Amino acid sequence: MASLSHLPIFLSLLFTAFYSAASQSFIGVNYGQVADNLPPPAATAKLLQSTAIKRVRLYGADPAIIKALAGTGIAIAIGASNGDIPALASDPNAAAQWVNSNVLAFYPASNIDLINVGNEVLFSNDQGLISQLLPAMRNVQSALSAASLGGKVRVSTVHAMTLLAQSDPPSSGRFNPGLQDVLKGLLAFQRDNGSPFAVNPYPFFAYQSDPRPETLAFCLFQPNAGRVDAGTGIKYMNMFDAQVDGVRSALNAIGFKDIEILIAETGWPYRGDSNEVGPSVENARAYNGNLIAHLRSQVGTPLMPGKSVETYIFALYDEDLKPGGTSERSFGLYKPDLTVTYDVGLSKSSQVTPLKPSREMVSYRTF
Known part of the structure; x- marks a missing residue:
């Protein structure tokens, strides 16, 4: 953003407030519940209202949380x-009942605007479940339309990045050939209903597979030499943009240039086991803080310039009952006592007006 120093002070404050408010609508957080020490939903709702977070993604449809967020203006993504x-796919009445219980019971006081039907279903390799995904989404969409919520509540499903058979360089992004027919059906439905393609990019995992210092800087949005996509001549300055544009290229390659992308999860753990490369408070603060600044800049990605994709950071709290390594339980931005794990500038009282990105951040193309 250009310097405000030459504007009258009132206009400077007005412009800053408008810019800040307008630029937060795409910043969300994942609110997982695989834990036994989480604060009450009402306390969490109050915490969220003190931050710049404008969206919350739930993995289910917990009524206590949905009720607690009523009247806050925070957009809610719920999950089936x-x-x-299987029930949603086979019985339209089951889909209608699900929508009645989980959406209509709370809407519009609770601003539910997205339903994710399933999580990483195509990654499951369960062919029965995969074949039922689109019918389930259609029945949920039909139930929403019958309730006059078509176009107000979007219907999507969340995918793992492993859906891509290739993503490096970004222009070569392609989906797994064995899943393309299924994907085309899903995407045609989503195009017809204006819903986004939701995906989970994690530069953290990219760094773990290539733990060089230059890769870490590239993943953390820190100064680095950049990486040129030989297919386009575009120089990428961070892994997030490269991963998102890999998805964009894959969508374009199968004829869905008009489908929006949504980042359902991305984040960085602040601690891990001794054999894990990358987890630390410093790295987590750098990744999430720089990601937020990048989103606020609205510079976009090289293939989608000038706007920021809707992005949900993983996660609001640690989930102490999750299985796996220590890092799996160490993504929380906030502690159960509602204090910050580390500060990434999300508090309304500590927000800094975003600066115009440097030339190194925005000069994607090499000459």
Whole structure:
């Protein structure tokens, strides 16, 4: 953003407030509940209202959380579990009942604007479940339309980045050939209903597979030499943009240039086991803080310039009951006592007006 120093002070403050408010609508957070020490939903709602977070993604449809967020203006993404899919797919009445119980019971006081039907279903390799995903999404969409919520509440499903058979360089991004037919059906439905393609890019995992200092800087949005995409001549300055544009290229390659991308999860753990490369408070603060600044700049990505994709950071809290390594339980931005794990500038009282990105951040193309 250009310097405000030459504007009258009132206009400077007005412009700053407008810019800040307008630029937060795409910043969300994942609110997982695989834990036994989380604060009450009402306390969490109050915490969220003190931050710049404008969106919350739930993995289910917990009524206590949805009620607590009523009247806050925070947009809510809810989830139908993978276990819900067979019933939703086979019985339109089951889909209508699900929508009645989980959306209509709270809407519009609770601003539910997205339903994710299933999580990483195509990654499951469960062919029965995969074949039921689109019918389930259609039935949920039909139930929403019957309730006059078509176009107000979007219907999507969340995908792992492993859906891509190739993504480096970004222009070569392509989906797994064995899943393309399924994807085309899903995407045609989503195009017809104006819903986004939701995906989970994690530069953290890219660094773990290539733990060089230059890769870490590239993943953390820190100064680095950049990486030139030989297919386009575009120089990428961070892994997030490269991963998102890999998805964009894959969508374009199968004829879905008009489908929006949504980042359902991305984040960095602040601690891990001794054999894990990358987790630390410093790295987590750098990744999430720089990601937020990058989103606020609205510079976009090289293939999608001038706007920021809707992005949900993983996660609001640690989930102490999750299985796996220590890092799996160490993504929380906030502690159960509602204090910050580390500060990434999300508090309304500590927000800094974003600066115009440097030339190194925005000069994507080499000459």
